[in-house]
Amino acid sequence: MIRFVNVTLVYPYVQRTIFENLSFDVPEGEFVLVMGDTGAGKSTLLKLMNGLVPHHTGGIFSGTITVDGHDTALHKPRDLVDVIAIVGQNPALGFVTDTVEEELVFGMESLGVAPDVMRKRVEDMLDLLALAPLRNRKLSSLSGGEAQRVAIASVLTMNPKILLLDEPTSALDPIAAEEVLATLSRLVHDLGITVVIAEHKLERVLQFVDRVIYVREERSVAVGLPHEIFKDSELAPPIIQLSRALSNKQVPLTVRDARRQLSEFASSLRPIDRLDTSKEQDESAPLLQIENLTVKYGSKTALKNISLTVKTGEIVAIMGRNGAGKSTLLTSMVGIREFDTGSIxxxxxxxxxxxxxxxxxxxxxxxxxxxxxLYAQSVGEELRNSDSDNLVASGTTSELFAQLLPGIDSSVHPRDLSEGERLSLVLAIVLANKPPLLVLDEPTRGLDYQAKKRLVSAVRSTVTSESAVILASHDVELVAELATRVVVLAEGEVVADGPAADILTSSPAFAPQVAKVLAPAKWLTVNEVLASLERE
Amino acid sequence: MMRTEAISQFLRSGILSSAILASASFIGLIAFTWPLFIAAENDGAARWLFIALMPVIAVITIIELTAGQMNVKMLAFLGVLSATGAALRAIGAGAVGLEPIWFLIIIGGRALGRKFGFLLGLITMLASALLTGGVGPWLAFQMMCAAWIGWGAGALPRITRLTEVRRVKQFFEIALLATYGALTALLFGLLMDLQLWPWIASPSSTIAYIPGGDVIENVQRFMVFHLATALAWDIPRAIFNGILILFLGRPILNSLSRAMRRGNVVIDRVHAREQMVV
Amino acid sequence: MTDVKTLHPLAWWGWGICLAIASSRAQGVGALGLIIIAASTVAFSRKSNDPWSAALVIGIKISLVALTLRMFIAILFGVPGQGKVLFTIPRVRLPEWMAGILLGGDVTLERIRFVFTESLTIFALIIAIAAASSLANPKQTLRTLPGILHEAGVALIIATTLIPHFAMSVRRIRQARTLRGDQQRFGFKKTLVPLFEESLEHALVLAESMEARGYGRNPSRKVSSAPAVMLLLGLVALLFALLQLVIGASFQLPLLASALLVVSGLIIGNKQNLRTRYRPIPWRRNETFVMISSIVLIVISGFTTNSMVALALLVLTLTPLLVTSREVNPS
Incomplete structure (x- = not known):
């Protein structure tokens, strides 16, 4: 279906080779995962497939790419809409119109599809993607998962044979992500569409995948079945890491596989004995005290009667669906949002x-x-501005930045940094003043495993006996790794609050993979399990 | 055969489109200035004719610049930049017309070329009026005026010969744009006041225009009118515009050219070459 | 006919423009006052709670300012005349380079009455347009544009959709600024640079998304230059007409010729468009009814006002009330 022959790509302004002599085949009707670190070229690979690269972005290109027999060098992306379609990383940015129905017909109208055909296809798509109740809604009022489904529907109206998606679940909460992925899987199974997705959160997608394209750091590309690729790939979801660590020969792709393979091990594992930290913290001083906080937007109540105390030394994760009030809570506690009643x-x-x-x-x-x-023209200027904004000795911020992320050229424009690098820069600026309370809102969007590792160690090192960290996140595995305590919000209310291990293992939506495999024991991460084995 | 080809080539070369824009602009200019030299016989008709004519002229220029002429990137840039401009208008310091909207039209026209600047002026004004309820008889006049300002920013000379030092060149460019921004703010105030003149200055007042009267005297009368009504607003606006461009012009121009490079945006070829030189 | 919530947007505009023309023809305080009151009644009782509905209030404010300014100028810079003197302002003669214009003098009742009547025309004109623009949904108006305006329509749709979005971004960025310890009230640089970067990134993503959905596969014009040539000829004819106008000669014939050229150029250009429209907004009997009554209104507005004419003016201006009902968006 998609065939790459000796493809080489060089971007003129970056002056580095993106791909060299790339050749592979993707068969028809499969669910294909593209994985690799950020900056390894996953998005570029997707855009190469439908010709946006190089037709739209420029670049020096050689070799041949054919999709369903069409050479992408000879056809512009707009000429291939009935063959191959792409949904970008943030679909809301790609919306042209105002309401769901108008967005679905935008492409067809400009192609001149007959009105009665349009009508029929719109109804089909609304049913297929379960969008019928949303048809008259404003696009700006959609949640992340809904927006993603609308974006998919708006390209499917052109009847493409291949659908490309760039990180479709990175901004979604676990439940919405599950819905989107199930929809995609149905497209593959029921309509025979070839789906290619690029994704960081392997644990979410692996169970659906038929084939994997692995873009490695050194820009070599491996293509194969999942169990071949994951035998020795550097990137692997927690269950595979666990299985490897226990030198299991088979590669478990789903939680069910892993449970079967590791059932014996699970029963032999000693129950976990976590250090009880609650006593220690009882003595430490409360850093943040929220009492009966209520926030309203017009008639809508965003937060209802929240009371929360955070003590020094804690890392608190706030979890919950999109729209549960996480961001409102965070912005209230840093003093940039007015609220109606209560105190912070x-x-x-x-x-x-x-x-x-x-x-x-x-x-x-x-x-x-x-x-x-960020508002400066270069990283260096940004770091200097930070010193003067924060009224700290010059060089403080850049020293911090160098610790977080060594080896960044200070003449680079901040917007040219990758998502993870930019986060490190902002973190350095924010930490320059050594604030006792650090608040992070969704820090892992678009971060690969390495960037996440850096984030984890940076956050851990800031938490001392005088400070605390609060973060909102959808990333279950990150929370499992980092948080000491989890607060779950739903419809503006606290529905659960307790030690991370208790909360995460008791909720099906927020349980990390390891917990699912080793339930009912309350293990959260691979490292935890391995550390306990070593102790024995 | 040769001849028809030559003709069609001539037609496609953009001269036709420039001629349409030029004549539309000339008509627009008359629509602003007619009270200064209108004959007494047609005074009553002119009032209503020009107020009806201006929207038509604005629409014709929009059609000429858009229909079949826009590639998808230009269209996206046009939509997004005019939205940014209109959003800036909403957050401007308000009351005395300190609106950063001019800033964007000038920078946009400078970075993306004359014709794009023209279009950006038209669409920014229209979009912001449509959404915020500023539609009225004055809208088409504002649109044309904004369009000229955008066009002019693109048409200003590029400093290439003066010196080889990049920093100096960049400084001169920004200083030029800032001066231009301040002058056009004054000009905008003047033109909009001129357009209001026949409506606001009642014929029974001594500062109204005299149909069929002496042009010089009409100009003097208008200047008194302008002094009495709008000049006090125009001067702070001009200063604000100039200062805004002086301080923000460089970073925003840089952002634009970075985005164009990343997105491989080519607006028109002649302009792209000029861009490379700077 | 009660199931109709609102009219086709072009019908609202048609109604508003007819009102504007009628008020330019209407004589006397009575007729103008009726049109102003009736148009505001319709707009106030039928407008939704969308942002563009503010047009009416803005229009009223602007016309009040215009009215006051006009009265003020007429009093301060009055031409001496006959009549009952209300009060007197000391006379001042401006210097010669300012044309020796006279300031002040006697203010007569007649002059004030005359100027007020004149000013009402402007008031009515602004209210008519403002009423239409507060009632016609701009996004639906854009959907009804002919094919030749398709690209401009898309740009406008993008712009009008994104304006609230960017206004929110500005608020978000300003919040973020306080969290960098910034205490400046305006701080344009720290607001505008991130806003710009964001919007430019947005533009690139948008362009990709449109490209990937087949936008621009069918160009709307390229086949021939005939429409453009006709437009140019039309404009040249128009220039000639305006020249005649300015020098005081007869201009009607060249104006008509130019209108014909421009309109046919636009129609031919429009025919080259290959796009289709999904579920176009229907034009029903109600719309036709409103349009016919508005045209009758123009005719009647030229008559001298008596009680019958006044009643007719009132009823005809209010016709949209008969065929619509209030629409309130659940926001």
Whole structure:
């Protein structure tokens, strides 16, 4: 279906080879996963498949790519819409119109499809992707998962044979991600569409996948069946890491496989004995105190009567569906949102009343769009600005940045950094003042495993006996790795609050893979299991 | 055979389109300035004719610049930049017309070329009026004026010969744009006031235009009118525009050219070559 | 006919433009006042809670400002005349380079009455357009544009959809700024640079998304230059007409010729469009009814006002009330 023959790609402005002599085949009707580190070229590979690269972006290209017999060098992407379709990383940015129904017909209208045919296809797509109740909704009012499904429907109306998706679940909560992936799997099984997706969160997609394209750091590409690739790949989801660590020969692709393979091991494993940290923390001082907080947007209540105390030394993860009120809670506690009733005290001060230096030396906040904090023309200028904004000795921020992420050229424009690098930069700026309370909103969007590892160690090292970290995240595995305590929000209320191990293992949606495999024992991560084995 | 080919080539060369824009702009200019030199016989008709004519002229220029002329990137840039401009208008310091909207039209026209600047002016004004309820008889006049400002920013000379030093060149460019921004802000105020003149200055006042009267005297009368009504607003706006461009012009121009490079955006070839030189 | 919530957007615009023409023809305070009151009644009782509905209030404010300014100028810079003197402002003569214009003098009742009547025309004109623009959904208006305006329509749809989005981005970025310890009130650089970067990134993604959905596969114009040539000829004819106008000669014939050329150029250009429209907004009997009554309104507005004419004006302006009902969006 998709055939690459000796494909080489060079971007003129980056002056480095993206791919060299790439050849592979993707058969028809399969669910294909493209995996690899950020910057390894996953998105570029997808865009090569439908010709956006190089037709749209430029670049020096040689070799041949054919999709369903069409040479992409000879056809522009717009001429291939009935063969191959692509949905970008953030589908909401690609919406042209205002409402769901208009978005679905946008492509067909400009192609001149007959009105009665359009009508029929729209109804078909609304049914296929379960969008019928949303047909008149404003696109701006859709949740992430709904927007993703609308974006898929808007390209499927052109009847393509291949569907490409760039990180379709990276911004979604686990439940919405599951829905989108199930929909994609149905497209493969019922309609015979070839689906190719690029994804970081392997644990989410692996169970659906027929074939894997592995783009390695050194830009060599391996293509194969999942159990071949995952035998020795550097990237692997937790269950495979666990299975490898126990030198199991088979590669488990689903939690069910792993449970079967590891049932014996699971029963032989001693029950976990976590250090009981709650006593220690009872003595430590409360850093953040929220009492009866209620926030309303017009008639809609975003947060209802929240009370929460965070003590020093804690790493608290706030979890919950999109729209559960996580961001509202975080922005309230850093003092940039007005609220109706209740009180918030950070180290006995109301953050709303603080400004400038006083505020930022108390709380550090990394917003969801981390780059909102960046405005300089180069990394070096940004770091210098940070020193003067924070009123700290010059060089402080750049020293911090070098610790978080060594070896970045300071003349680079901040927007040219990768997502993970940009996050490190913002983190360095925020941490320059050593605020006792660090608040992170969805820090892992678009981060690969390595960037996540760096984030984990950076966060761990900031938490001392005087400080605490609060983060909102959908990333179950990250939370399992990092958090000491988990708070689950639903419809603006706290529905669960407790030690990470208890909360994560008791909820089916938020359980990490290891917990699912080794249930009912409350293991969370591979490292935990291995550490306990070593102790024996 | 040769001849028809030559003709069709001539037609496609853009001269036709420039001629349409030029004559539309000339008509637009008359629509602003007619009170200064209108004959007494047709005074009553002119009032209503021009207010009806201006929207038609604006639509014709939009059609000429868009229909079949736009590639998908230009269209996306046009939509997004005019939305940004209109959003800036909403957050401007408000009351005295300190609107960063001009800033964007000038920078956009500078970075993306004359014709794009023209279009950006038209669409930014229209989109922001449509959404925020600013539609009225004055809208088409504002659109044309914004279009000229955008066009002019693209048409300003590029400093290539003066010096070889990049920093100096860049400084001169920004200084030029800032001056241009301040002057056009004054000009905009003047033209919009001129358009209001026949409506606001009642014929029974001593600062109204005299149909069929002496042009010089009409100009003097208008200047008094302008002094009495809008000049106080125009001067702070001009200063604000200039300062905004002086401080923000460089980073925003850089952002634009970076985005164009990354997105491989080619707006028109002649312009692209100029861009490479700077 | 009660199932109709709102009219076709072009019908609203047609109604508004007819009102504007009628108010340009109407004589006397009574007729103009009726049109103003009736148009605002329709707009106030039928407007939704969308942002563009603010047009009416904005229109009223602007016309009030215009009215006041006009009165003020007429009083301050009055031409001396006969009549009952209300009060007197000391006379000042401006210097010669300002044309020696006279300031102040007697203010007569007649002058104030005359200027007020004149000003009402402008008031009515602005209200008519504002009423239409507060009632016609701009996004639906864009959907009804002919094919030749398709690209412009798409750009406008993108723009109008993104304006609220960017306005929100501005708020978000400003919040973020306080979290870098910034205390400046405006701080344009720290707001505008991130906003710009975001919007440019948005533009690139949008372009890709449109390309990948087949946009631009059918160009809307390329086949011939005939329409453009006709447009140019039309504009040249128009220039000639305006020249005649300015020098005081008869301009009607060249104006008509130019209108014919421009319209036929646009129609031919429009025929080259190959796009289709999904579920176009229907034009029903109600719309036709409103249009016919609006055209009758134009005719009647030229008559001298008496009670019959006034009643007719009122009823005809209010016709949209008969065929629509209030639409409130669940926001």
């Amino acid at each position: 005290l950070v180290a006995r001060q109301d953050p709303r009343k603080l400004k400038g230096k006083a505020l930022i030396s108390l709380v550090g906040f990394v917003p969801q769009e981390a780059s909102d904090l």
